[in-house]
Amino acid sequence: MTTRFAPGDRVRVRWAHPPGHIRTPYYVRGKTGVIERVCGSFRNPEELAYARDGQPARPLYRVHFDQRTLWPGYQGRAKDGVEVEIFEHWLEPAGAAKEGGT
């Protein structure tokens, strides 16, 4: 499996709203996080949902987001976070700069 990202990489979720069966939650679209782990390769659910074969399999990652980057005015600790599984074709490199960090 060839993967574009490795644990620790900063990534941004694409800000996109295509129709269909999408497993990238709205609340992380356009947000920046850090790769927590590579989960493996899985058939693409956006294709499987329409009875196609879902090939080629796509790398799937767990991405860690700081709560404060997701929700303005988050009530909680700065370290609180959410981890979400996101397919590679939804991610782009976010560079090294800290954005609105804590």
Next chain:
Amino acid sequence: MSDTGQHSHDHTPRPDQDGPPSYYQAMETAVRELLIERGVVTAEEVRAAVEAMDARGPAQGARVVARAWSDPAFKARLLKDGSAACAELGIDMGPTHLVVVENGEKLHNVIVCTLCSCYPRFLIGLPPDWYKARAYRSRVVREPRAVLGEFGTEIPDDWEVRVHDSTADMRYMVLPRRPEGTEGWSEAQLAGLVTRDCMIGVTLPKAP
């Protein structure tokens, strides 16, 4: 109640919920009847599969947690590859890719599926209704501390709360911390402390 069996308070009949089937109920019935008619499955096989699903409970997950509390090498393997470690205990995870997330001294984990109701059924049974409800799914990612508080779980301010959203192919189980005062306990005793809600992460195991 008196000997005559009479009592005075009112019983307002609750209306039966027997409206027309929904779109998906009708589809399920149609597909099931076709499969049976064509001899692909029997009605008995469908019934037995439903019974097996209903029979799954949190006992398997509790066994896994108790083993992890008792055997550090097992715990390390469980955190590295949850499904493989469960297979060691003879637990068939089916196609599930299990990720076990460990609570730390100042780290609390909780699981959700914001998109639907993904849940580690092979380990802890069918999800409770609240897990599938929009209120839990939408709120626990946004205000986890408030939601946990409604379950009676107050997380101290200096702890980190980490929410795990099962959006794709992984399924999650929380590995709670072993309660104080359980030194020398057998795995069976320890498993008795581990509840479904501990493994979802909305509560903590109670110390003996």
